[in-house]
Amino acid sequence: MKTMQKLNKFKTYALIMATVVTLSSCSNDDTNDAPVNEEELITTVTVIYTPVGGGTAITLQYKDLDGEGANAPVITASGNFEKNKTYNGVLTFKNELTDPAEDITLEIIEEGVDHQVFYQTTGTVNAFTYDTAASNLDANGLPVGLQSVFTTTNAATGTLTVTLRHQPNKTASNVASGDITNAAGSTDAEVSFPISVL
C-alpha cells in the first residue's frame, strides 16, 4: 500500500511535469508567417486577336483571382469576330495575385520545350492554327503555340478552348500540328471562351 501511495505521488509529479513541459513549449511563437505567396499560380489568361488589314481587335479573357477558392471565374469577350477575316492572336498568362502582377508567359517561352498550347473549337467555328513564325517554336523547332491564327469565313457560333500542357509528348502523332489527342502531359490551364462570328 505504501508503494502504491508513493507511486501515485510519482505519477502526479510526472503528470505535472509533462503538463509543464508541454504548456511551456506551447507559447513559443506568436508571430505568424505572412500568407503564402502563390507565385506560380495562373489567375488570368488573355488572348488578343488582331485582324490583318485593320479593324477591331478582340480580347478574350479568363480571370479567376482566388485560384482554387470558391469564387467562379470571370470570362469576357470584348466583341464579335468579323466574317472573312484573318486574325492573329497572342496569348498571355498572368498571375495577378502578386503585386505587381507577374507575367508567366515569359517562363513558358523560356521552357518552350516543356510547354505547348492547344486550341480546340466547338460549334460552327473554324479551326485555329499555329502561327508559323519562328518565335512560335521551341528550341527543337516544335510549336509552343502562344501565337495563333483564326481565319473566319461565314457567320458562326461556338467555343474556343485554350489548353496549356506541361511536359507534353510533342513528337507524338499529330501533336506538332496542334492536335491534343496524343499530347499527354499535365494540364496547367484549360479555359473556354464563347466565340461569335457575325
Add this chain to the structure above:
Amino acid sequence: MSKKIFIVFWLILLCNTLYSQHAISGKIALQGQAIASNVHIHIGQKIIRSDVSGGYLAANLPAGRTPISVSYVGYQSIDTIVDLKTNLTINFRLKVNTTNLNEVVVQAKAKGESSSNPAHIVNLQSIEKYSNQTLGDALTEVAGVSTLKTGNAVVKPIINGLYGSRVAVLNNNVKLEDQQWGSEHAPNFDINSANKITVIKGASALQYGGDAIGGLVLIEPLSVKKDTLFGRTILNYDTNGRGGSISSSIHKGNSKAWSWNALATLKYIGDKTAPDYILSNTANRGASFSGDIKYDAIKYNISASYSYYKSVIGILSASHTGNVNDLYQSINNKIPAIINDFSYDINNPKQDVTHHIAKVNFNYYFNESAFLAVQYAYQYNKRLEYDVRRAEYNDTAALDLDLKTSTINVDFQKKAHDWNLKSGVTGSFQNNYADPATAIRPLIPNYDKIDLGAYGIASYSLPNNFTIDGGLRYDFSKIDATKYYQKSRWEERGYDTTFPEFITEDFGTQWLTKPSFTFHNLSASAGIQKKTANNWHFFANASFASRNPNPSEFFSDGLHHSTGVIELGDLNLDKEQSTKISLTIRKKINQFSIEINPYINYIKNYIYLKPVGFETTIRGAFPVWEYQQTDARLMGVDLQTQWDINKSWQHSFAMAYVKGDDRTENQPLIDMPPFNLYNKISFSKKEWHDLTLELKSEIVTKQNRYADNNFSTNIINNNELQAVVVDISTPPPAYHLLHFYSQMKFDTFKNVNTTVAFSVQNIMNVSYRDYLNRQRFFADEMGRSFQVQLKFNY
C-alpha cells in the same frame, strides 16, 4: 533460471492432525538481510506475501502434495513440494541471484495484448523475407491486414478495413507521428530494425491510446538478455528494380550492466517494371540507423535510443495529372502516358522524408510482480513533396512540413495471484509547421496540439481457465491552428456565421484564422477468455473508442492531384466513435489448427469524403469532395489455418472478408479491401541444410461493393462537346498471383551461419491492378521479380 536452486531451509514439524485443512507459516530471510517483507509465495493454489517482519501464513490448505514456490526479485527462487498432513512451519532463506532480472519477468502474452482480444505476431523469420520491402508488405502475413499503396514503395497497413489516422503504428513503444493522415504517407520505419511485429485489431489495447479504432501495429526491436555479442548482415538483390539493400546489425547483450544494439540499412532501387512496361520514376532510396544502449541493475534498468530514417521515393511520372480530362485520358488509355527507359534517377514528383526518434526509458521493478516504466520520446518528422512545376520551382518542395512531437509515458503494472493491473498516464505536445517557402498554399496548416491521457486496465483469472478483463481510458486533446482562408472559401463553407470568432486578421483576399478545438474522450474495453479441456479457446471482446478529426479532415482546401478532386475539410466535424465487438475462436485438432475471427464495428460520425459538386478553376472544372460524417458499419471475418501434414510438409491458409456500409446513405464504403485468399504449401527438410521451399498463391477478388463516385466531364471531339464519364469508382478485376520462396542454411565460416534465399514474386508475370493502390488509374502493378537474399549471422 536453469541453475539448480540451492535451498537452505529448516523444517520444524508440529503435530496437529485434527483437521484435514492445514496451515503453513514461517519466516523468510534474504541473504545479507535478516527480514524479507513482500516476498512472493505460492502455496498450492494460493499466492501470499510475507509481512513487514518477514513472516507469512497460508491457512485453509487441503491436505496432500502441496507445491511451494518462494520468489523475490534479484534472488534465487525456491521450489519444493511438501506432503501436507498437518500444520507446518517452514522458514526460508533466499540467496542472491546472479542471473538477469528480466528473465524472471516472463511475459506469456504478446505485448499490448488484452486477454480477450488476441494479438497476431509476425516473427523475425517472416520479417526477414520482407527485408527489401516495407512494413506494410510484411503485415499482410496476418489475415485481415491489407495494404493501401501509392505505387510500390509507399505502403500503409489497413486493419479490418480501416487505415490512416485510425491505425496507430508504435515503433519501440513510440507512437509514430509522421503525418499519418495522408494516404500517400507510409509509416517512416525500416523493416530491418524489427525483431517482432504485433498486430492488434481494434481499439482494445488502451495503454497505447484511445483513438486507434482500426487497430495497432507494435514493432519491437531485438533486445538481447544473455551475455553475448553477435551480428547479422542481410544482402538483397531484386531483378525488378535492379537494386537491393544491405542491412547490418550488431548486438551486445548482457545480463547485467551495459548492453547495446546498433543497426544500419541502405537501400538503392531503380525503376520497377510492370509486365508490359517500365514504371517510370518509381526508383527509391533509403537509409536508416538505429542504436540503443541500456544499463541493467538489480531493481531497475535505464536505456536511451535513437533512430534515423530517410527515404526518397519517386512517384510514377504518369500519375501527375493537371485536370479531369488528363485523368480521363489516363484511365481510358490503360497504359501510362509516360514510359521512359529504365533509370535509377528520381525526378519529380517525389517524396523526401526524414524521421528522427530519440528516447529515454527508465524501468523500476518494485518486486517480481510490480514495475514502473517511464518513457520520454522526441520525434521529428520532415516531409518534403516535390511536384512537377515550372522553372525554378521544380527544386522547391510543393509541400514542406515539420512535425515535432514530445511524449511522456508513465506506466505501472502489477501482477497478483489472479489479478493483472496496468495503469498509466501520458502527455504529449505536438507542433506542425508548414513552410510558406513552397509558394503553394499548404495542405496542413501550422498547429500546436496537446494530448493528455490516463488509463487503467485489469484482468482477473477465474478457475477453469476463465479470464475476464476490462479497461478504461480518458483522453484530453486540444488543437490550436493558424491558417489563412481565402475569403471566398470561408464564406462558401459558411464559417462567417459559424466560426466568426476564429478570424484574427484581415489580409485582403484572405482571413488569418486561429481555429481551436478541445476534445474529451472516453474509451473502454471489456472481454472474456475461456479455454476448454478439449482444445477450444474462445475470446470475446467489446471496445469503445473515439477518434478526433485529424488536421486534413478539418483544414483541407485544395486540389488533390492524384485523384483530380478538390478536397474540402470541415471545421464542424465531430469525433468518430467506434463500438467494436469481436470474437475469436481457436481450435486445435491433432496437427491442424484453425482460428476464426468474426467482428462487427459500428462507427458513429465516421469521417469520409463525399462528392458534393463541381468548381471551375483555371485548369478546368473539378469535382468537389468534402469531408462529411455518417454512421458506418464494418463487419467481417478473418480466418487462418495451419496444417502440419507430416514432418516435412505444411499447409497454411488465410482469408479475410470485410463489408463496409454507409448506413445513412445506404451505400458501400469506399476503399474496402476485396475478399482475399492465401494458400501456402511448404516443404522443409532439416537434413538438407535446413532446406525450405514454399509456394504461395494469392487470390484477390474484385471488390463488387463500392460507392459510385463517377462524374462526367466534357471533352471536345470533332468540334462537339462530348460528355464522358470519368470512372474513378469501378474496382479492377480479380487476380491470382503465385510466389515462390526457398532457402538453405550453411556453416560457411567458423562462427558464421549463412542463409541463402531465392524467391520469385508474381511467377506468372500477371498484369493486374490493385483496387487499393492510388496509382491504379495510371499503371499496372509490378511484374515478375527474382530476388536473392544472403544472410549472415555471426
